[in-house]
Amino acid sequence: MYRTHTCGELTADDAGQEVALCGWVAGRRDHGKLIFIDIRDRSGLTQAVFLPKDAPQAYDMAQGLRSEYVIKVSGRVNRRPANTINPKLPTGEIEVLAGGLEILNPSLNPPFEIAENIDISEEARLKYRYLDLRRKKVFANLALRSNLYKTIRAFLDERGFLECETPILTKSTPEGARDYLVPSRLNPGQFYALPQSPQLFKQILMVSGIERYYQIAKCFRDEDLRADRQPEFTQMDLEMSFVREEEIFSLIEELMQKIFQGLKGLDIAVPFPRLSFAEAQRRFSSDKPDLRNEQHAEFAFAWVVDFPLFKYNREEKRWESEHHPFTAPQDEDLGMLESDPGKVRSRAYDLVLNGAELGSGSIRIHNQELQERVFRVIGIEKEAAYRRFGFLLEAFQYGAPPHGGFAFGIDRLLAILSAQESIREVITFPKTSAGTCPLTSAPSEVDERQLKELGISIRK
Numbered sequence: 226m227y228r229t230h231t232c233g234e235l236t237a238d239d240a241g242q243e244v245a246l247c248g249w250v251a252g253r254r255d256h257g258k259l260i261f262i263d264i265r266d267r268s269g270l271t272q273a274v275f276l277p278k279d280a281p282q283a284y285d286m287a288q289g290l291r292s293e294y295v296i297k298v299s300g301r302v303n304r305r306p307a308n309t310i311n312p313k314l315p316t317g318e319i320e321v322l323a324g325g326l327e328i329l330n331p332s333l334n335p336p337f338e339i340a341e342n343i344d345i346s347e348e349a350r351l352k353y354r355y356l357d358l359r360r361k362k363v364f365a366n367l368a369l370r371s372n373l374y375k376t377i378r379a380f381l382d383e384r385g386f387l388e389c390e391t392p393i394l395t396k397s398t399p400e401g402a403r404d405y406l407v408p409s410r411l412n413p414g415q416f417y418a419l420p421q422s423p424q425l426f427k428q429i430l431m432v433s434g435i436e437r438y439y440q441i442a443k444c445f446r447d448e449d450l451r452a453d454r455q456p457e458f459t460q461m462d463l464e465m466s467f468v469r470e471e472e473i474f475s476l477i478e479e480l481m482q483k484i485f486q487g488l489k490g491l492d493i494a495v496p497f498p499r500l501s502f503a504e505a506q507r508r509f510s511s512d513k514p515d516l517r518n519e520q521h522a523e524f525a526f527a528w529v530v531d532f533p534l535f536k537y538n539r540e541e542k543r544w545e546s547e548h549h550p551f552t553a554p555q556d557e558d559l560g561m562l563e564s565d566p567g568k569v570r571s572r573a574y575d576l577v578l579n580g581a582e583l584g585s586g587s588i589r590i591h592n593q594e595l596q597e598r599v600f601r602v603i604g605i606e607k608e609a610a611y612r613r614f615g616f617l618l619e620a621f622q623y624g625a626p627p628h629g630g631f632a633f634g635i636d637r638l639l640a641i642l643s644a645q646e647s648i649r650e651v652i653t654f655p656k657t658s659a660g661t662c663p664l665t666s667a668p669s670e671v672d673e674r675q676l677k678e679l680g681i682s683i684r685k
Contacts, residue, residue: 228297233269237304237318244321245299246271247329249359250290251339260287262323264298267364272311272320273298283326293332293339293356299325347649352663354654366643366651369488373639374441376487377461380480386437386463391426393419393443398613403447405456413680419445422632424549425617427464428589431628432620439463441635450658453581453637453648457656460584464630470574470588473631474528477576477584481526488642493524497576501531515580523644527577531555534571535602543604548573550599551617552587553629559595566602576633578641584633591625593618 228247235244248266260275275287280300290296300323311317337345339359350357357363378388397404397418404418420426423442430438442462448454465473478495485491498516505514512532516525534554535544544566546552554562558569573587590596596618600610611618639651649655656662676682 231268232264232266232271233315235271235302235316235319235321239302240304240319242302243300244302245297246273246321247297248295249332249339250292250294250296253287253290253292255288260284262287262290262296262298264296265359269315271316272305273300273323274303274320275323275326279322280324280326283323286326286328287323290328291332291334293335293359294328295330295332297325297327297329298323347657348663351655351657354664358653363650366639366645367653369643370635370639370651370653372488373484373635373642376484377439377441377480380483381437381439381463384437384476386439387435389430389435389438389440391420391423391430391440391442395420395426396616398425405445405447408679408681410679421446422460423462424551425614427462427630428551428617428625428628429620431464431466431589431591432623432625434466436466436626437463438465442632450656450660453634453640455636455648455652455656456660458648458652459635460632461635462630462632464628466626466628468588468627468629470530470572470629473586473629474574477631477633478526484638485524485642491524493526494520494522497526497528499528499530502529502533503531505529511580512575513577513580513582515577517579523579524641525579526583529575529577530573531570532573532575533567534558534569534573534599535566537567544602546599546603547571548585548587550603550605551589551596553590553595554599562598562602572629574631576631578638581637581641583637583641584631586629586631588627588629591621591627593621596621 229244230246232246232248246264248264250262251265251270252263254261258277262273262275263270264273275284277284298321300321302319303322305318305320335356336353337343337349339356341360341362394407394417397406397416402421404421407417407419409415409417422444423440427438440462442460443457444460445457447456450456474496478497482493482495485493500514502512505512512529514527516527533547534552536547538545548571553572555570555572561568571587573585575585576583590599597607597610636648636651640648643651645651654662654664661667
């Protein structure tokens with residue numbers, strides 16, 4: 226075996242065992258006749274001691290060790306003397322009396338110390354992200370992310386959901402935020418788009434008879450960045466056939482209970498309070514109300530419902546969809562669809578947590594005639610609708626079931642769970658606020674040959 230134990234699992238019960246540990250040098254202390262080395266891996270840290278009389282070759286090698294060298298230490302587990310026990314470490318009662326040392330890889334002097342609570346610029350942290358991730362606090366956010374994924378998957382698998390992937394290269398449907406475009410070499414002058422969400426595909430999956438779909442999905446939006454936005458982000462996306470709002474609310478509330486109990490040890494009260502859009506605006510002047518004071522709870526959930534179906538664009542003097550054009554209107558408001566669009570309420574709903582929009586969803590339009598009426602209100606005539614969304618509209622003609630869904634931001638939820646101000650802290654390789662990656666220097670120029678193959682020229 227390359228190693229017998231990790232650096233965080235040895236205890237006093239292992240005293241006398243011969244072990245082999247692998248990891249990074251986290252610290253070195255030379256006391257003349259003995260050298261102490263702290264060896265670290267992702268599980269924790271163990272102290273190894275090198276004595277010249279017991280292992281002269283290993284002792285000589287240990288004199289040359291520096292921070293972040295990758296090493297293998299073999300030796301015997303000893304109990305530490307009582308006055309040297311470190312109660313702050315799970316391994317603090319023992320040390321490894323080194324008999325052998327192997328340098329697996331040396332390291333340059335790191336640009337910053339691999340330690341907690343030190344002041345490092347974001348540019349340096351992201352440029353040397355592989356070093357930043359060695360810090361316990363930063364690693365803990367990734368471990369939390371992994372545990373969140375496991376919790377979501379286990380919960381939805383138990384309830385009959387099928388995890389389905391949807392395409393990353395898809396068709397540009399210019400509504401909402403700007404698309405990221407990808408030129409097609411095999412189809413000169415034509416472009417794919419990276420998906421802003423799996424919206425159209427998950428509705429097609431409902432037409433396909435999947436009935437219960439979910440995906441932890443990558444999404445891409447070319448928009449101005451801030452603390453809770455990245456050009457690429459992750460959302461938990463689901464869709465269900467033959468459901469009404471109540472069933473979706475109950476499912477998401479139960480999922481949030483599981484998440485907060487499993488990851489934070491906290492009990493979340495359900496059902497969540499519900500406010501209409503009009504009530505939220507009247508009481509809080511916001512559609513993202515923070516109810517922590519009212520509920521006496523760092524976590525306060527609320528559903529906001531009865532959003533307007535349309536909003537009026539005064540500059541362009543036309544109606545637009547408040548959420549997206551596939552959101553169903555309230556049945557009792559159908560008579561006002563053409564005569565008074567501003568009064569039509571949608572079957573959309575937002576989930577708000579601590580004054581931030583965590584996610585949103587809606588009951589979708591599954592009727593071809595109603596979909597065409599909504600398109601006409603927002604100025605999309607039949608020909609334009611089929612040009613943009615033809616593959617979905619055609620699918621609707623082959624027995625589309627009533628369906629609805631929900632999606633929430635994985636990154637935003639993790640930032641709240643880990644008490645981070647920015648979602649960059651919970652993303653493995655985030656971009657800066659300028660949309661750049663200091664680690665890879667992306668975005669970057671490409672060879673002229675690549676541009677020629679794509680039939681693209683850069684206008685200076």
